[in-house]
Structure formats: C-alpha cells, structure tokens
Amino acid sequence: MDDQVVAAMSRWPDVPAVFGWLSLNRQGQWRIHPQGNGGSAGSHGEAVLAEGEAITNPQILQFINRNYCGDMQGRWYFQNGPQRVFVRLDSAPYILRTIGAGPCLQTHNDLPVRDIHGWWVDDEGRLYASTEHGPGLIAGRDTVGVFEALRTADGQALLDVLDPAPPKQPVMLAPLYAGSQARTAPMHFCPAAQIPQQMGFTRFPAPDADGAPP
Known part of the structure; x- marks a missing residue:
C-alpha cells in the first residue's frame, strides 16, 4: 500500500466506506459505476449485473492495483486515501x-x-x-x-x-x-x-x- 495512503488513513481514520462504485470483471478489468449501482446482483441474479465503465487511465489503474486488498470478512476493496471503496467481484478477488x-x-x-x-x-x-x-x-x-x-x-x-x-x-x-x-x-x-x-x-x-x- 502506498505510503501516502497509509498516512491519509492515520490522519482521517473514520471516513465512511463506499459500496457499489467499483467492480472487477472476469477478465481482470476494473470498472467504475458512476450511478453507484454496481454493488449487488439485483433481484434476478447475475443476469442483471451492471456492467459499468472500463477504467483505462494507466495512472489510475496502477494506483488501484497497488492499494487493493481484503478485510477479515472476505470483502475486497481499493483503499482510496482514507476511504475504502469496496469492490463487487464478478468471479474472484x-x-x-x-x-x-x-x-x-x-x-x-x-x-x-x-x-x-x-x-x-x-x-x-x-x-x-x-x-x-x-x-x-x-x-x-x-x-x-x-x-x-x-x-x-x-x-x-x-x-x-x-x-x-x-x-x-x-x-x-x-x-x-x-x-x-x-x-x-x-x-x-x-x-x-x-x-x-x-x-x-x-x-x-x-x-x-x-x-x-x-
């Protein structure tokens, strides 16, 4: 994890986490969900998974990749400075x-x-x-x-x-x-x-x- 991210976590320890904004598809591609609708399978299962938009900026991708990890509950997230952005997994972490x-x-x-x-x-x-x-x-x-x-x-x-x-x-x-x-x-x-x-x-x-x- 980046040093500046660790420092931000220490400075602002209580920033609320967010859900439904980021997913990882079966091809290993990060996708953003601007409407915040990427968090669940919905009422009809995987057929209605929101696809989201591919993240293509190399610097952003590298930042996400370096600061990606899981918690004790088996949830995976991107540590964006002091905030955890939890990830919907289309297949696996x-x-x-x-x-x-x-x-x-x-x-x-x-x-x-x-x-x-x-x-x-x-x-x-x-x-x-x-x-x-x-x-x-x-x-x-x-x-x-x-x-x-x-x-x-x-x-x-x-x-x-x-x-x-x-x-x-x-x-x-x-x-x-x-x-x-x-x-x-x-x-x-x-x-x-x-x-x-x-x-x-x-x-x-x-x-x-x-x-x-x-």
Missing part, C-alpha cells in the same frame, strides 16, 4: 494469468504467484487457485494451458483423472512450477455457487449490520 514458461501465474494487478495452497474446479469448468495473495480465477484464455500442466502427486495428468468425471474426493496435485514455496495442494470440486464460501470471499460486499465503518 484476483484474476490469474500465465506468464513465461512453466507456466508461472501472475495476478491481474501484477503480483507474482509463488505459493498455491489449493485448487478448485466448479461445475461450469472454471479453475480457481488459493494463493498467498488470496483466491483467484484462472483467466479464461489460460485455463486449458494450466489444466494441461497440472499433475497429481504421483505424476499422472490431471485431465486423465477428470476423465470421464471428476472424483468425489480432493486430489493432491504436484506443484505447478518449481519454486522456493512449491508444495503439493489439493484439488477440490464444487458447484460454482459455492466457490465464494469455500474459498472465503464475498462477491457482493455490504456495509456492516450496525452501520459502523469497516
């Missing part, structure tokens, strides 16, 4: 992309992933990883490549294990790539609707029930 050979993973805000604690596959075929930074969705364009790279702890290709159907119990996977924090990690299978609960994050953050600042 991080979008993970492959870079270089290996493959190696990097978050949408350019953090290298060195430690994977667990993997999840939902019933829509999406692949998620629990990393040292937090939960992330493997970007759609990289999903097949990561699936192909995954091996069980005894060296069997994961895709062979999933054919013809996913096993009911977690599968222990070998490290995705060599590194100082490389470790075996379980692969879990669950419905898409249960991913946030299983991985410990909130897609649609809301104010505390007592109205107090988070």
Whole structure:
C-alpha cells in the first residue's frame, strides 16, 4: 500500500466506506459505476449485473492495483486515501494469468504467484487457485494451458483423472512450477455457487449490520 495512503488513513481514520462504485470483471478489468449501482446482483441474479465503465487511465489503474486488498470478512476493496471503496467481484478477488514458461501465474494487478495452497474446479469448468495473495480465477484464455500442466502427486495428468468425471474426493496435485514455496495442494470440486464460501470471499460486499465503518 502506498505510503501516502497509509498516512491519509492515520490522519482521517473514520471516513465512511463506499459500496457499489467499483467492480472487477472476469477478465481482470476494473470498472467504475458512476450511478453507484454496481454493488449487488439485483433481484434476478447475475443476469442483471451492471456492467459499468472500463477504467483505462494507466495512472489510475496502477494506483488501484497497488492499494487493493481484503478485510477479515472476505470483502475486497481499493483503499482510496482514507476511504475504502469496496469492490463487487464478478468471479474472484484476483484474476490469474500465465506468464513465461512453466507456466508461472501472475495476478491481474501484477503480483507474482509463488505459493498455491489449493485448487478448485466448479461445475461450469472454471479453475480457481488459493494463493498467498488470496483466491483467484484462472483467466479464461489460460485455463486449458494450466489444466494441461497440472499433475497429481504421483505424476499422472490431471485431465486423465477428470476423465470421464471428476472424483468425489480432493486430489493432491504436484506443484505447478518449481519454486522456493512449491508444495503439493489439493484439488477440490464444487458447484460454482459455492466457490465464494469455500474459498472465503464475498462477491457482493455490504456495509456492516450496525452501520459502523469497516
């Protein structure tokens, strides 16, 4: 987090947080909601998610990326000076992309992933990883490549294990790539609707029930 942001938080500790103004889509793109209507799924579910407007200014994007984190309730936010701007997550707190050979993973805000604690596959075929930074969705364009790279702890290709159907119990996977924090990690299978609960994050953050600042 930027030093000036930390200083602003100390100087003005009680600035109310805001909700519904910022979202992160499945492509790892930050989107702003000028009407403040980006905070929930509405009464008819995801089909009515407000799309918002893409943020394209490089300096603003870099500022958001550097000052993005989560709280103890699994809500994720951008610390804008003394104010927390909570983020609607269209899929997960991080979008993970492959870079270089290996493959190696990097978050949408350019953090290298060195430690994977667990993997999840939902019933829509999406692949998620629990990393040292937090939960992330493997970007759609990289999903097949990561699936192909995954091996069980005894060296069997994961895709062979999933054919013809996913096993009911977690599968222990070998490290995705060599590194100082490389470790075996379980692969879990669950419905898409249960991913946030299983991985410990909130897609649609809301104010505390007592109205107090988070």
